[in-house]
Amino acid sequence: MADTDLITKLQPRFPDVWAFHGHNMAYNISVMTNTPEERWAWVNSGISLVRDKGIRYNPNDLILCKELAFWFGHKIDGVSDDAHLYYKRQFAREWQYLLGVPPFDMKERVAWIKLIADAPDSLAALYVKSPGTKEFVEDLEKRLLPLPERFHFAPDKRFLMLFGEWAAQQTSPYAQALGLKASTGDVSSLVDVFKATFGDDTRKDQASAVVAFLRKRVLLDAYNMDPQLMYEFTRDTGPLDWRHPSAHALFWARRGSQFGEHRITNDLDIFKSINNDRLEIQAMQALARSGLISYDPFSGDNVTRLNDPRWIKVLDEYFEVLYDKHYQVRGAGADTFINLHENFMKQAVRELYRLGDIEGSQAILDKLDKLYGTGGVIPHEGYKKPIKEFVQDVLYGEFEMQPEVVRSDVYATLERGFREGLLLDNPQVLEDAIRYARDLTTYFRDSRYNDFVTRFGDGRMRDVLGLLEESIPAVLSKILLDTSQPMLDRLVIYRKAPDDVRALIYDQVKPILEREWATGRLAKTGMSFEQAFPEPPGLEDVRRAQAEIAKRRAADQQKSDGDGAERK
Structure with a gap:
């Protein structure tokens, strides 16, 4: 780690140095460790190195953004790593503490992230924009003053994570079933402070404004992610849930195109742009398959990931954008996106059919026939089948490996x-x-x-x-x-x-x-x-059963943590 820090300091404007060391930590070193916790620490360190530091020195470098997109989409969201389920749990927990649970409705989700993007940049600006926030923060600071310094208010990740954990507990069935309580008197006092300030219904507006400000500052300062871009990408693409690794893959790929593509002036380097665009549309595909997140950070369960059909139209339209964009690229650059589009839309036919949207499913099947079937370069009748028969063939022909x-x-x-x-x-x-x-x-x-x-x-x-x-x-x-x-x-x-x-x-x-x-x-x-x-x-019976399950999982986790410490 020290060598990496020294080398990147000596060559901060050399993007390949950052990419090499980030990949080395996230992939090569991580798989040499013995526990999921150690692996995650190295994967996270590799990502943080490039995202939080490397891109600050090289804000317009396409390759660094592409590398980040690949790591999020492959290392964390993929299944090739033995510890991928652990990665997904840790990632979802972190981002749920940071941003909370986003609303389902698309308009509400855009408004939700815009609230953070529009938040003031400083406390002074917050006090001017939102009346009552100055008194709110002063009251918060006063109540926190007797507690250890690590609990004091500051617009940083440390404090936001403390608040985020408390906020998550308020809606967690497992936390309530377990009757989770503070482990020390100081933490108990912190919980009381949060209840008296952020939990005060008479000061909801002030609390909401302060939380939005905190989230904006942490995104900018700790994660090098611009909330304005997060808002724009949500508005222009689809319902991004930042607890999903592929939402970050899409963010960094799209950011790379927006800020780094103009630097590609050599035709021999056009593949860099194509590869980056491929990662973005693959992220859309992943979000369509598993973009609806449900997660209780205190349950010990894996993250529930449901398919989100809203991304079908997004990907279909973006394919046309990419096809037109790369149509003139030598080597049939646009054609490299055809297989992904065709395979994805075949699955969309199946998915919409199962949801009962027969009309929408048939419309996609007709489009597939026009593009790749009877209207394709090599015409065939594969998309002329009755839709029920087609869905059955697609499902049982592909699910064994997917x-x-x-x-x-x-x-x-x-x-x-x-x-x-x-x-x-x-x-x-x-x-x-x-x-x-x-x-x-x-x-x-x-x-x-x-x-x-x-x-x-x-x-x-x-x-x-x-x-x-x-x-x-x-x-x-x-x-x-x-x-x-x-x-x-x-x-x-x-x-x-x-x-x-x-x-x-x-x-x-x-x-x-x-x-x-x-x-x-x-x-x-x-x-x-x-x-x-x-x-x-039977609700009380379920609550008791969930409490017992949660206790067993907590005991198992404690034992696992102890075993992991011994292995270290």
Whole structure:
């Protein structure tokens, strides 16, 4: 580490030096270590070296941005590393503490990140822009003064992570089930301070303004990420969730194009631009397959990653942009994107079909036929099949080597089952969906391609899927929190859903639904949230069971940490 620090200081304007040492730490050194914690430390160090330091000295270098995009997309979001599940948990936890949970609705998500982008750059500017924030911060500082210095207020990552952990606890079913309490008197006092300031309902506006300011400063100072670009990229592409590694892959690839592409003046270097663009569209593909994140930092569970069909249109349109952009590049540069587009859109046909969007699915199939089938360079009839037959061929022809495909099919099938089966009062649809999902999950889990267990005890591919029992509540939770759907429809679905599934997700969805209910029209009818969404039977049993599971996992983790320390 010292050698790396010295060499990069001697050659700060030499991008290849930063790229070499970042890659060396993230890939070569990390795999030589013995525990997931050690691996993550080296991977994180390699990324931080380039992102936080290297790009500050070389802000317009395309290659450094491309390298970062690759590391996020391959090392963290990929499955080739034995410790990839650990990486995903740590990454999601860090960014949930930093930025919180983003809203599902696209317009709300754009507004959410814009709030951070528009935040003042300094405390002085904050005090001028947002009345009452000066008194809020002074009160906060006064309350924190008796505590150790590490808890004092400052616009830095240390303090924001403290606040973020406290904020995450307020909505965590596992934290509430475990009855998590401060381990020391100082931490207990810190929690009390946060409750009295950030938790004060009479000062919500001031607290929100201070948090937005803190997030902006930390993004700029600790992560070298411009919130204005984060806002623009969200607005111009799709619903980016910064807890997902591929959101960062997209950010850095797009940033590289925006600030570094003009420096490519030699035709022999055009491949650098093409490779960078390829990483960006691959990030969109990854977000379409797993861009919906659900994660409780205190559960010890893997990150729940659902497919997000909103990215289908984004990728389809961006393919046309890239094709036109590189059409004149020698060596058929534009054609290098065709395979990705064709394969992705084939999966989109399957996904939309499983969601029940037959019209949208057929429209994509017709487009595929026009571009690559009967209208292709080498015409064929492959896209002229009946859509049901086509979907079956695509699924069973590809899923054995692509766990993401199976998972997205399971989730899409379950989502359609909940929506149509419960909303349209057709329980057979839901029963068929659950049966299909169970059969597909069982088949894939028993596949010979997915029996590999890593040196850390994880099923490298098998655990990516998650148990079917986890998939069902995850999908119901997603549907209930989907603000693009009428509240009345979601209310009907909740009321008709099986009691045991409702009990599993009630504590998770209640805080978010309750806030939405309070500002919605249905609340004006006089019906309370508790009347609309009553606690399901068996909720206390589920809470006790979750508490026991959480205790066992905490004990297992403590034992694992102890074993890891001994190995070190």
